[in-house]
Amino acid sequence: xxxxxxxxxxxxxxxxxxxxxxxxxxxxxxxxxxxICYTDNANELNxxxxxxxLQGYDLDKWWWKLILxxxxxxxxxxxxxxxxxxxxxxDHFVFYAKKDIITTIDCVWKPHKRNMKPExxxxxxxxxxxxxxxxxxxxxxxxxxxxxxxxxxLKYKGVDSYLYFNHYDKIDWLPSKEVYSRKYxxxxxxxxxxxxDFKGFFYSDLHTVCIFNGWNKPTKWTVLDNKGYEGYExxxx
Numbered sequence: 609x610x611x612x613x614x615x616x617x618x619x620x621x622x623x624x625x626x627x628x629x630x631x632x633x634x635x636x637x638x639x640x641x642x643x644i645c646y647t648d649n650a651n652e653l654n655x656x657x658x659x660x661x662l663q664g665y666d667l668d669k670w671w672w673k674l675i676l677x678x679x680x681x682x683x684x685x686x687x688x689x690x691x692x693x694x695x696x697x698x699d700h701f702v703f704y705a706k707k708d709i710i711t712t713i714d715c716v717w718k719p720h721k722r723n724m725k726p727e728x729x730x731x732x733x734x735x736x737x738x739x740x741x742x743x744x745x746x747x748x749x750x751x752x753x754x755x756x757x758x759x760x761x762l763k764y765k766g767v768d769s770y771l772y773f774n775h776y777d778k779i780d781w782l783p784s785k786e787v788y789s790r791k792y793x794x795x796x797x798x799x800x801x802x803x804x805d806f807k808g809f810f811y812s813d814l815h816t817v818c819i820f821n822g823w824n825k826p827t828k829w830t831v832l833d834n835k836g837y838e839g840y841e842x843x844x845x
Contacts, residue, residue, distance in 0.1 A: 609640045610702055611685040616647040617662055617672045620824070623652035625690040630654050631844045632694040639699055646675065667757065670766050673737065674753050677746040689738040691820040693790075693840050698816050706780060707744035710771070712737050713819065714781040717793025717800075731769040735779065738819040739787065749775050786816045791832045806830045811839075 612633050616626055626645050633643060643657050650659040662672055676687060684705035688694070704711040713736040753760055753770065764770045771779060784795060790809050793799025800806065806829060812818075818840070822832050 609642065610683055610705075611642050611644055611681065612637070613644045613646065613676060613685060613687045614690055615662070615672050615676070615687075616645055616649070616690060618648070618669065620669075621690045626657065627652075627654050628844050629688055629690055629692070629694075630657055633688075635844065636694045636697050637699060638697070639702065646672065665754070665757075668761070671753075671757070671761060673740075673767050674750050674770075676740075677742075677750040680745040680747065681743055684741065684743050687737075687740040688817075689819065689821075691823040692738055693818045693820070693837070693843050694816070695813060695818060695843055696816045701741055701816075704741045704780075704782060705743045708746060708778070709742060709744075709780050710746065710749075710775075710778055711741040711780045711782055712771075713739055713787050714784070715789065715792070716784045716796050717789055717798070719796045719799075731764055731773060733769060733772040735768045735772040736789075736819065736821055737767050737771060738821060739782065739817060741782075746778065749778060785814070788812050788815045788818055790818050790820045790836055791822050791830075802827060802829050804829075809836055 614626060614629055626647075630643050633641065644660060645653060645657050646660045646662050648662045653659060662675070665675070673687070684702045686701055715734045715736050718734050749771070752774065760770055788794040788810060791800070792810070794810050794812050794815075798810070809832065820832060820836060823836070824833055825831070
């Protein structure tokens with residue numbers, strides 16, 4: 609048995625996105641699993657989805673993801689952002705679950721963000737937490753954040769920078785063949801940087817997961833909105 613977890617808070621995502629992720633998991637996972645959604649609103653979720661309430665903390669947006677590390681887990685746990693598309697079987701992801709370590713995404717399509725120093729205001733780096741895999745005890749990651757959460761939420765724009773610059777010793781990386789970005793690229797040879805001429809979104813049917821980082825987030829150059837999902841319907845229908 610393994611746990612598949614997601615987080616839905618506020619109004620950026622709704623029940624459709626959670627149910628869509630659940631359908632992709634059922635389609636691409638042959639192992640027995642619990643599907644758990646941590647949410648402030650469980651209305652209209654598939655009845656097979658286990659829900660856990662988000663409450664008791666004054667957090668916002670993506671920062672709720674860190675509550676996943678509040679309690680240890682003895683079985684492999686796989687977290688997905690709600691905007692990802694699972695394209696192929698991911699049974700083998702259980703082998704990336706290392707004790708007391710988070711296995712996550714190294715954005716190989718952002719070679720310009722490699723080995724960045726922690727410099728304000730953006731604290732750029734190459735980690736992306738759209739997928740996180742772990743087992744064991746990572747309570748210290750939660751506790752460190754919780755004890756000084758106002759400071760961290762002001763300092764960083766999101767969970768990725770917090771993990772990279774404060775808990776790098778707890779991070780391991782998914783192989784590059786597993787994940788690509790719909791907006792930013794496939795590998796270190798085929799990628800897009802904000803400000804360049806935009807030539808279209810990326811697609812690879814060979815990778816396990818496509819992440820839609822930057823979905824519905826206006827930028828100066830291009831916006832990845834729902835049109836970016838056109839052609840991907842086969843992955844959840």
